[in-house]
């Protein structure tokens with residue numbers, strides 16, 4: 164069966180190649196053995212391919228399509244004039260019900276994608292049939308180290324192999340032909356709270372991979388592995404060694420610069436200081452520079468992390484490195500001495516822009532802190548920055564490229580609460596933006612989500628849950644107030660002119676957390692919404708030209724490619740990620756959506772119907788004849804927020820991805836509750852034991868809090884009392 168479908172694909176690939184006068188001419192390694200036919204290039208991507216993508220409409224070979232990460236497709240058969248005829252061509256159901264954040268890749272008619280739990284699939288783009296699938300069997304207990312769901316943002320392809328970073332910290336190379344494992348290496352210390360959610364990139368035969376975990380307590384770094392053998396080539400730490408001494412790493416040469424920016428005491432020496440490289444990378448082959456974005460400081464609160472201050476290099480920074488050696492070339496820190504989780508890991512785009520009469524090679528980023536940055540990518544010189552969203556932590560960026568801060572924003576130093584815009588979700592998060600060279604505009608999934616930072620006076624490093632140095636706020640038990648807070652949260656797709664540094668147009672959504680973006684030569688911009696709608700806009704004017712239901716919330720960006728003369732838009736959909744896990748009732752702002760994880764593929768005139776999605780599983784909250792002790796419930800409130808809220812939802816209201824504890828039978832039974840929370844009875848499902856952090860009394864307090872939340876939900880008629 165498989166052999167038949169493969170040789171059939173080979174034939175089609177060659178017909179397509181003859182039509183396009185491209186590909187299928189050079190004999191490549193790993194080819195099918197039919198001498199009559201040119202070989203199928205299983206996942207074949209190399210330097211030559213990456214250098215000639217402009218006219219190669221049939222491929223999306225790397226995360227941002229090109230090394231410049233513009234997410235611009237040169238295909239234009241689907242365009243502003245005909246996009247209203249776009250319809251579903253086929254779909255593929257995924258075997259996971261967690262958030263889907265990945266960018267699918269396509270080479271030679273085969274789609275390679277990763278899903279939640281770092282699983283990988285190869286799918287025949289002509290038939291929609293599965294060719295192979297690979298499951299790295301990530302232990303479900305890894306979830307307790309992952310801030311924002313079991314997500315994965317994509318694979319990399321290189322010379323017949325597929326590379327994926329697994330949530331539990333492995334970098335795995337698969338044979339693109341059959342999904343068998345070529346090699347697998349551990350890239351993180353399994354004893355530490357590291358995870359991997361980002362997509363690898365391959366540059367000149369080296370696989371570049373970062374990691375996450377700065378909320379929990381890790382030291383950020385980026386590594387390069389030999390694509391062929393899996394051997395470690397170099398590693399660059401984004402924060403200094405704790406004694407400022409060299410450690411045989413590529414970052415050693417920067418110690419004289421970084422070490423003095425950290426205090427001699429502080430928790431950073433214990434936890435590593437953060438600065439994780441969890442998402443953005445880009446590469447300029449001409450300058451031979453690899454650009455990476457680094458994450459927040461850990462703990463967030465600088466007075467705990469690095470008492471007495473300091474910029475804390477290289478947290479919240481953009482780094483330019485040599486891809487062969489990891490050697491440092493330049494850096495630019497977007498948020499010196501970060502205390503707000505203002506990561507600079509957001510998508511980096513490279514472009515050549517005409518500014519003041521000269522063409523500049525620039526790097527653009529819209530990080531969490533709300534400023535849109537344009538830098539000279541050769542030197543790192545600051546060119547301009549303006550806010551692309553409402554912000555109150557800084558008034559502007561001065562001529563030297565340094566933010567002019569609002570002194571009240573420094574809550575660790577003032578010791579007072581700080582009501583911030585934006586909060587930790589950022590004015591823009593990982594959801595990729597896109598640049599269209601025809602319009603000169605950058606399309607940004609922008610959002611407005613405020614937050615109150617309360618410094619945590621009695622901070623101690625914990626081995627379960629977040630280590631922030633901030634007492635996490637939570638929604639009040641007052642429907643009117645929750646409603647009011649909800650009105651302050653917003654989301655939009657904005658078109659940003661990077662030269663004029665101003666907004667060109669916007670499309671407003673009811674809530675934040677909307678999907679990544681694709682733009683095309685058909686004068687189009689595609690974006691899916693958290694509420695489950697797929698959209699296409701005119702790239703120049705922002706006019707909404709097409710909409711279709713996705714059957715689930717959308718966070719991932721789509722891709723486009725041509726196959727056998729037809730243009731397609733392919734999209735991974737599936738609600739999840741940080742928002743529905745942590746935001747409680749706020750995750751319903753865009754509407755209540757379920758997770759229905761799929762790959763959706765559209766073409767002009769496509770007429771396939773999507774099966775109807777199940778309705779949102781309203782939690783069946785029943786009253787139990789247990790009245791929680793008020794003082795106990797009060798004590799449990801902060802503990803719930805500290806240890807449970809990031810998965811079961813703010814104020815014990817679940818966004819529908821993980822169990823709503825108000826509706827759990829376990830809250831009525833002390834023993835069952837203990838067996839789950841302290842003894843790890845459900846650890847196989849990802850609900851680990853919290854015994855290292857919580858006593859029996861703590862667990863009882865949390866139970867009392869959840870019982871009180873269940874009771875007040877019933878009072879508010881959110882649920883039916885038990886008969």
Ligand code: HEC
Pocket residue numbers: 306307308309803806807808809810811820821822823824826827828829830836839840845848849850851853865
């Ligand atoms: C890292 C994510 C995560 C954290 C943090 C977490 N849980 Fe869970 N919890 C899960 C998952 C996953 C399940 C399995 C059920 C599911 O997937 O919905 C679960 C299930 C449960 C259940 C059983 C629910 C049922 O189906 O009846 C209880 C009770 C529970 N958790 C209590 C807690 C408490 C109390 C805390 C804080 C001390 C906590 N959990 C923290 C992920 C988490």
